[in-house]
Ligand SMILES: Nc1ncnc2c1ncn2[C@@H]1O[C@H](COP(=O)(O)OP(=O)(O)OP(=O)(O)O)[C@@H](O)[C@H]1O
């Protein structure tokens with residue numbers, strides 16, 4: 143991934159040609175079948191290639207793009223089903239039509255379940271086969287075209303430092319790309335640390351306003367009077383301490399973007415004034431009489447449910463609808479765990495570079511703990527944990543031992559206590575100790591030596607604990 147560009151999922155091999163003749167690969171061990179299909183399809187205008195074994199077929203697919211594969215089910219060596227599974231691993235969408243012998247219905251059902259689009263039984267009917275091929279390729283090309291349009295759209299916009307490959311985040315990137323160039327007001331909702339400010343900046347940076355100021359203001363952190371004079375400015379003498387006139391942030395942000403952070407905590411009076419600016423693009427300095435016209439795009443963020451505040455009468459309904467023109471909902475990190483390794487590597491790289499340290503990586507154990515953790519503080523918490531790991535590590539790998547205890551011990555919280563409030567401290571500690579040891583054993587595939595090393599205790603100590611805690615050693619699954 144290059145810095146400054148959006149991380150889109152890696153495409154699997156060459157993209158299918160969306161123009162020119164569609165390319166079909168025939169995989170069949172019988173020369174007569176290959177030749178007959180090749181002739182039929184070439185005459186129809188397809189570009190045809192043939193392979194006589196599954197392995198050869200896979201090689202061809204790796205080398206060049208195809209729009210469809212005709213795959214014999216009964217291949218010698220690795221059979222068609224295995225080859226189908228291999229194709230699916232790398233090319234989830236590539237249409238595959240299975241060629242089957244007459245009367246093998248059971249296999250056909252398996253093939254369809256295994257991801258084949260369709261099947262053709264020998265001896266086949268040319269017209270039907272051609273119709274099936276046309277339909278499958280048509281669908282495939284339409285899907286691919288759609289994907290490529292999306293990729294192109296994503297590439298045209300840059301989202302500096304925003305990382306994500308989960309479906310949820312990709313959708314958000316598309317939405318950001320779509321609404322960034324407009325002037326629409328955007329409301330970004332999401333738990334603390336999910337990246338709301340980052341998204342607000344990306345909206346600004348990809349808008350025609352990008353060379354004008356992006357002005358963030360934490361509306362939740364200020365008392366009403368101060369907030370209002372900060373936003374709207376004041377004339378000299380507007381209040382006792384107003385010894386000089388002062389511009390408000392609405393003027394500072396003129397031509398650019400004003401980011402109203404934590405808007406949920408804004409008082410009702412200020413809400414009314416903001417609503418007015420949103421409607422008329424005009425406002426007055428505190429104590430002033432002159433209307434000031436500004437061109438400011440508003441992006442608001444909140445980590446509380448504004449709808450709920452509206453129901454409770456704490457947030458103006460009309461302002462809510464004004465702000466909610468475009469809503470971007472950032473999912474919590476625990477709801478998009480596939481982004482965790484990507485984010486972790488992104489931060490690792492950043493902190494190693496910032497500290498002038500060689501590149502580091504997490505051990506599989508540590509990465510697993512990162513992926514399993516609940517992340518109540520979301521991406522910000524992950525960022526902090528990675529920084530801590532980088533600073534504490536002396537080698538090039540960061541093990542689970544360099545993660546904060548609550549990460550690796552997250553699942554051992556006080557659940558015994560929850561079930562049994564009268565449990566003694568001794569019992570609670572034993573319970574936690576048992577689960578920590580079980581977990582480590584599980585992770586080291588019940589290899590006690592490995593677990594003892596990981597805990598940095600003698601094997602004999604571990605074995606004593608296993609005995610005392612009545613831990614049943616399970617069979618080892620892998621050697
Ligand atoms: N998708 C992401 N890719 C890279 N970094 C991210 C991503 N999301 C968040 N971050 C980083 O996580 C930290 C928190 O993000 P940000 O400040 O935007 O969150 P927030 O939702 O505004 O949090 P809060 O509600 O606490 O203000 C920042 O340092 C940001 O750079």
Ligand SMILES: [Mg+2]
Pocket residue numbers: 338339403
């Ligand atoms: Mg924020």
